[in-house]
Every structure is written in structure tokens, then in C-alpha cells.
Amino acid sequence: MWTTTPHIAALSVPTTDPSNTKCYTTKHLITGNRTSTQSEQQLPTYSNASQRSILLATARVIIFNPDNGLQATLNALIDQGSEATIVSEHVVQSLHLTRTSIAGVGQGLSLADPQYYRPKRVDLIIGVDLMAQIILPGIKVGAPNEPIAQNTQLGWILSGRTQPPREATHVVCHQAVLDTESLLKQFCEVESVPERRLNTAEDVWCETFFQQTHKRQPTGRYMVRLPLKTIFDPSMTLGKSHQIALNRYLQLERRLTKTPEAWQRYSDGIKEYFKLNQLAPATTSERQSTTVSDSQHHCSSCVLPHHAVYKEESLSTKLRIVFDASANTSNGRSLNDILCVGPTLQNDMSAVILNWRQYRYAFTADIQRMYRCIDVHPEDSEYQRI
Template sequence: MHSYVNPNYHVAVDTAFVLKALTNKLPSQTIEPNQWAHIRGLQLADPTYYQPRRIDLLLGADMFANLLLPETRIGGLYEPIAQRTHLGWILSGNTTSTPKVDAVSLHCNHVTLELESLVQRFFEIDQVPTERSLSQEENWCETHFQQTHMRQPNGKYLVRLPLKNLFDESQTLGKSKKIALNRFHSLERKLQRNDELRARYEGCIREYFTLNQITPATTTEEQHSVKRASSAPTVASCVLPHHDVIKEESLTTKLRIVFDASCKTSNGKSLNDVLCVGPAP
């Protein structure tokens, strides 16, 4: 128990837990009190630091930092360091060159608040505030979604892509058919070497057509090329390359076709690059 308290120092405590036991007595064994020259005459917060005693109070790191004062006393290599605080001088560090190995003990305390409540409070304190002003692009993207999305008779939603060139004409998309076609030829060579994989892949593509999730293109890339005087030429269509992802351990879909919207077009930008990002929900 501390025998020295600065009567002129006060701290505000928001939350405190009263426990039956915090840990074993500390130090775990008696220390031979040496008369180290660098701490001689100091008003120690715990003058009987060398005797195993019960821990009375455990402070949080935020409060502990407020107790420190800018003054320390450092002795030899295997001597404790003295730090001045509002509660008096405290000691930390080694007291001998041959430290003894002590048994490790663990105390588990059940407090009145449930663990779930404590964890929730921790995240509420640690959470970054979510309120912020939206950027001009985010506002436009939100408005674009509200004005263009619709619900189809089958219950599914149809959403128009928030292309950046509708918001900023300088954000243009280059040609993509040639790049996608080269990727497709590479995929064909891969599928020709594996009949089972090719059958799976063709089955997935046919299913897309059956479900009307994709339809044959009836126009050319040149027909979708737009030239504006105020910006570089842009293409209002994008041909996406695709490839297989195999997951044999899956119980439902072992093969999945992935469309690569990050593939760069002729001007170095991908479809993902020219899509606006709306505000997080």
C-alpha cells in the first residue's frame, strides 16, 4: 500500500471495477533492499517496494501518463530506474544481474458487466466517427442511383452503371475488344488441353444465356465510339475478358467464371477505373 500521496493532486475517474483479487502479491519474493546512491533520499511512492504486498490499485495507461513528471534517476546497469510522479517516486527495472525465474500465476475475475457489453463499449469508444460530408462525386453517384435504378417484374433490381464520364467528361474509356479477344484465345488454348474443364466452362456460359443474364452483342465497338471536342475520344462499351476459378472443395459450384473489370483498355483505364464510388452505407 502506498504511504505517500500528494494532497494537491486530484484525478477524475469515470469507471472503476472493484475486484476480490487482482493478482498474487508483488514482488513475488522479497528483494534485498540495497542503498542505491541514485535513489537515496527520494520520497518513494512505495517505501516497502522490496516486500511482497497486495496490489491495491491498477491504473489505465491514459491515467498513468498523467501521473508522470519530467524527472528520472538512472543508476547502474542492474539497478532500478526511478521516475518521479505525482504520487512520489516509483521504481522499475532490474535489481540484480541474475534474475530468478518465478512461477506465472493467472487470476480471472468475473465482473458485474457481461463480456459482450464490455466488448461493445470498447468498440464504441474506439470507433472512428462515421458522420462526414460527402464529396461532389459521392453526391452525384447517390443521385444517379436514386434516379436510374428500377425493380424488375421478377423482383430483381436493375441499376445503371455510374460512369464517371457522365460526371466528368475527362474520364474516358479506351477500346477493349482486342485485349479481351487476345485473353479469350489464351483461354481457348487452355480449355483445349482439358476436356473436362472445357465442358464445365461451356456449361456455365450456356447457363448464363438460358437465364438471360447475358445476350449476344448486336453492335460493334466502333459504333459505341464517341468523340467530343472537349475531351479525348471515349468508348461507351466495354468488352470484359473472363477466366475460370476452380474450387473443388465447394459442395455447390466447383467452377466459377470471373469477369475481369480491372483489365486495362487501350488508354490505360479499366471499367472499374471509370466507375464512380458512392458513399459507404
């Protein structure tokens, strides 16, 4: 988005000695941007065969490796048909356990404990070698289609048949409420000509500052001062910007040199600034315009990054050089941040279109290099280094 806010720029041309980088300041007004691994097989702990489910005895067990102190909480399947207690390969690797080859054990049984109805990976099978040590007196028997509960050292375990899971029923209700009064108000606002907003105190100061500081030179060109917020708010200062702009320039140079035509047009655009006397060597360095207060650097100058915008379909200007006055300096502020925007001076577009309807013919025109026809005061050109 382009604005009429005065922006500033400077061109850094690197030499063989980085400390000897030359800097130039612009003497005109500049516009800128304001701106697949294999998955584990999981089986549920119930069977849907013949519309019935079988519940397997499960428990949550803490396994501890005394050799290295590692432990893990596992989902355990208590299997009275197993002759040994075994764990999965996942647990062996996690706890660094010693492997023993076995055969004839089912893989991928699904568990669900404490939420037994949810399928999960089986990490441990407790066989009859430990069954006698964990079983406690106490058993509860339900209805024919309900599982039984057995008391153990690990808590109560469930096993047996269960009812098949029921599908959930969702009921969706939609309700629409229309605010006809609000809709009618919005319609009227769209069709009406917008009112010009009231100027703020900053807008009034900015306009007054312009009226008091701008002048017309003997050549007919206007010279203006930048409405810096620093004038009425000393805390609105800039940090260092030279190295940031230099890095951006080197990136631009590497990109443009890959396309000789674009590089030539960029070079011609920079040369035009010198030809029209719109660039001049900077008389001071960033170090000379920098003061330090409370461990913060405050600079009374600014080096603006720039880039080239290439438009092949353009009839007049194939390549334009755009200066980025929204680039942050070392203290987080940009040049746009310390410049007053001022009141809106352009006519409202809807009003302009309505006026066009009064006439049979309408003409449009474009002013070439309009902002470059306005000079900036030499004291403020330090903020327009490129």
C-alpha cells in the first residue's frame, strides 16, 4: 500500500573494505512501503462375532528394571492360558531389557484399561506363572451377558461376554436469527457517502508544521521538512540501520546479477538518480550521528533498505526502485514509526465516482516521478540515506 507520507532512503555501495562503505542521501521525497512407517496392528478387546463381545482381563502395571532404574506403566493382559509372562518388543527397547527367544504367543492383542472398552496395544501378558501370586479371594458374577469381576493384587479385573457397543445417535438442531434492523442499517451505510473523519491533535500539528516549514524555491520546486515525532516526543528515536540496509542490498545484488537484463535496468535506475541530481554523497557517517543513552543507541539518521520491483507488462516503467521505510532499526522502530501521517487529503473515491456521473467524459492522468519532484530539507535528508 502506497502512502503520501514522506519517506527517506540511502544507497550503500560496498567496496573491498567494508569499513569504507559509501553512503548517499536523497534530496527528494521518497515513497515506500508502509507498511510411512509400518503401523502396529491394534485389535479391540472384544469380538463382534454373532453380535457379541468378549471382555479380556486387563490391568495397569508398573514394570521396573533394577539394572538401570527405568520403569514404565503398561497395559497388561491377564491370560490364564499363557505359560509365561512376556512383554512386547516396544517395552524391551524402552526399558533396555534382556531378550529371551519364545514362540507360540499371539501378537497385537488390544487392551482397554482403565478404559477397557477402547482398543490399545498389548505391552505385557501375565501367564499362569504369576497368576497364583496376584489372585485374591473375591469374585462377582453378573447376568449371562455381563462379564465377571475377579479381585487381584492389581485391583478388580473384568472378563467375559459384554453387550456389543451401541452406535451413538446424534441429533442436530439448526437455528437462524436474523437481525433485520442491523442489516438495513448496513445497507444504508454502504449506499451513503462516507463522512470525513475528524482530525486528531497529531493531525492538526502535522498540518500546521507543514504550513510553517514548506517553501517554494526559485527553481519552482517545493522543499519540505519531515514531520518527525521526535520534535514533540524526544523518546521517538531511531536505532542503527546501516548494517541492516547493507545486508538487504547484498541480497538484492545477488538476486539481480542472476538476470543480466534486470540488473542492467536496476543500474540504469540508480544512475538516473545521479543524473537528475537527486542523490548526493552523505557528509557524515552513522557513527557520527549516533548517541548512547541508557545503553540504547539513538541515531539522527537512517539508512533505508531498497529493492527492485520488476513489471514486464508495464508500459512506462519496467523496473521501479522501492525504498522500505517500514524496515525496523536496531531499537525496533522504523522511519515510518517516527513520522506523523497527517490528515487525509485525497478526495473520497465514492464521492469522486459520483461526480463523474455529472459529465459525459472523464479524463485520468498520472504525474511521472511526482514525489521525486519535491525536495527535502538538507537537515532531514540524513533520514533518507540509501
